Amino acid sequence: MRLDADGVGIARHDGKDFIVAGAYPGEKVTATIEAKGQFRLVGRLRRVIKAHPHRIAKRCDSLTSCQGCPLLCLDEAAQFEIKQIRIRSAFNQYxxxxxxxxxxxxxAPEPFGYRSNAKLVFGRKRGMVQLGLYRRGTHDVVDLAGCPLHHPLINRIASVVREEVEKQEIYIYNAEKGRGLLRYLLIRVSPSRNKAMVTFVVAERDLKQLPHLAKSLQKRVPEVVSVQQNVNATTGNIIVGRDTQRLAGVTDLLDQVGDIRLQLAPASFFQVxxxxxxxxxxxxxxxxxxxxxxxxxxxxxxxxxxxxxxxxxxxxxxxxxxxxxxxxxxxxxxxxxxxxxxxxxxxxxxxxxxxxxxxxxxxxxxxxxxxxxxxxxxxxxxxxxxxxxxxxxxxxxxxxxxxxxxxxxxxxxxxxxxxxxxxxxxxxxxxxxxxxxxxxx
CATH class of the missing domain: 3.40.50.150 (Vaccinia Virus protein VP39)
Known part of the structure; x- marks a missing residue:
């Protein structure tokens, strides 16, 4: 078992890479195969038979399916060792x-709740709205009830959006059929002000359902000071399109880092x-x-x-x-x-x-x-x-x-x-x- 650059465990099975999130070097585990490709298999960790000496209790029920924070079950000392080794190994190539x-x-002063922005994907399973991340190596949406790394306001907004989309019966985009409206949800939080900007990435411009959704969201979560829609009509893996339109509230989100005040737009990169x-x-x-x-x-x-x-x-x-x-x-x-x-x-x-x-x-x-x-x-x-x-x-x-x-x-x-x-x-x-x-x- 080894870790890839993303910290995800990789073993070998039948001549293929077997990807198992949440499994660490030196461990003996059982896992089930959930997706098969030509050169790799994607599995889900079921049981740890022999644990890493620095393994700690699981803090998230979605760990083995989401794979967004693969080192979550290792203490800080073990995480730092992995990261130091990665830097040293890279340097030793030259x-x-x-x-x-x-x-x-x-x-980090706050090992949890530190992420100030999130990019979540919409899906539907058994008729229910899903909002979360893609399972690694697939286009299956892992529904996240809440992420321990996200700022608490992000989790609150995502929960309300999921409920409102369900209640208002807004169509979720289906990539296979090329139909539907909602594709992604972008949430950006200003920790210094406890305010948020929300962007709905849609397959086509909508001025009927989304304004009502924006109004409902702001009513239930007053900290949302900006709601925007971004049109992405492409069929690839690009999340954000070029066309963004304000639906409600302000255009940019105000924040502060150190003694510098900052305005943030929906597509602007900023550290999480x-x-x-x-x-x-x-x-x-x-x-x-x-x-x-x-x-x-x-x-x-x-x-x-x-x-x-x-x-x-x-x-x-x-x-x-x-x-x-x-x-x-x-x-x-x-x-x-x-x-x-x-x-x-x-x-x-x-x-x-x-x-x-x-x-x-x-x-x-x-x-x-x-x-x-x-x-x-x-x-x-x-x-x-x-x-x-x-x-x-x-x-x-x-x-x-x-x-x-x-x-x-x-x-x-x-x-x-x-x-x-x-x-x-x-x-x-x-x-x-x-x-x-x-x-x-």
Whole structure:
């Protein structure tokens, strides 16, 4: 038995990978096969015969079917060991990273109820509305009565939505038949204000049933200050479409991380764990040590969380982000915080960064905060060409982080501090912040 990058147990059975969520290395378990593919089987854990020494009591009845938090039955020490090993194993793939020291993981102050947003899928089983997540490797919906990782307001909203959709007899989208209305439910919570934004992702625009649903939801859950519909008529696995329309309440959700106030749009990316995000932002600011005469560049800046923290100290901060809506939020957030020294640019980092380099030629600090796929080589080259005295990489994927650090080495930059942060307790995911400095010969 081994764990994959998502923390899900994988054994071998009849020459195929046998996926069993909730089973851990060294354990002996019984499981039933629930889905068969050409190269893998998906099973459900039935009984633990020989347990991992750090196994603890199950905290969720949906663990073996949902698989969203596969390390839930391990204590924190065992979870941290798995995450540290993952980072070290990724680094050991590259000779220049083998000797790099990795600091102990920063523990999360709240190991449960920390997730401030959720993406749930609608389904129907035996005539009843289902609202939850897909079972791994299938399109079967696992109905979640409540998730221990979700902010309590998310669980409350999801429960009310399920009841109202059932009561109002709103059609659920059926992917096989290509018919129906409701596809996904997106819930975003502002922990600092205990308010929420709800977005219904639908197969086609609806101005008959959804406004009534929005009104009913706000009446039962007054903390919902924004209700929107997003149209996604595609047949693939993309969740959010391009067309979003406000149904009720405000357009954006107000939140605060540290001393920075933020406006969040439905499609804008933002960290799900506010407490740990605040610690990362402060760490980046501390490592940057910017002066009023200096310039910083924040690549993959999102709604401006890191850039705005840096703008407190810098003379000028540039942010690049591919999602137009997030850039609009970033610009609004700069005004909201009375920060006039920020310039946010919409576009793919690999397409925009070279023009920015030609314009500013040098930046004292460069921050890389890419998606799980990491940075394109031309982005790394452009970042190094700005000759920063400090380059900071914020990563959610140890494997692509290690790859990119190895590519930065011949460009003249080496890691001198590595700080893992437990952004996602109960899962195998780990956030890692790395400070790089110029290599001196």
């Amino acid at each position: 000779p220049q990273l083998k000797g790099v020291e990795i600091a102990p993981i920063w523990s 764990n506010h407490a740990q995000a605040a610690r990362i932002y402060q760490l980046v600011r501390d490592w940057a040590r910017l002066q009023a005469s200096e310039t910083a560049v924040d690549l993959y800046c999102g709604i401006g969380g890191i850039a705005l923290h840096l703008a407190r100290d810098a003379g000028r901060v540039y942010g690049i982000e591919t999602i137009e809506e997030a850039v609009k939020n970033a610009r609004a957030n700069a005004l909201l915080n009375d920060l006039r020294n920020c310039i946010f640019i919409a576009g793919d980092a690999e397409e925009v960064v070279e023009d920015l380099c030609n314009e500013i030629q040098r930046a004292e600090v460069v921050v890389l905060n890419p998606p799980r796929s990491g940075c394109q080589p031309q982005v790394l080259k452009a970042a190094a060409s700005l000759q920063p005295r400090t380059l900071i990489y914020v990563s959610c994927n140890p494997e692509t982080l290690a790859r990119d650090l190895s590519l930065l080495h011949p460009l003249g930059y080496a890691a001198d501090a590595v700080q893992p942060v437990d952004m996602f307790p109960q899962t195998a995911h780990i956030e890692t912040v790395v400070r790089l400095v110029p290599i001196t010969l």
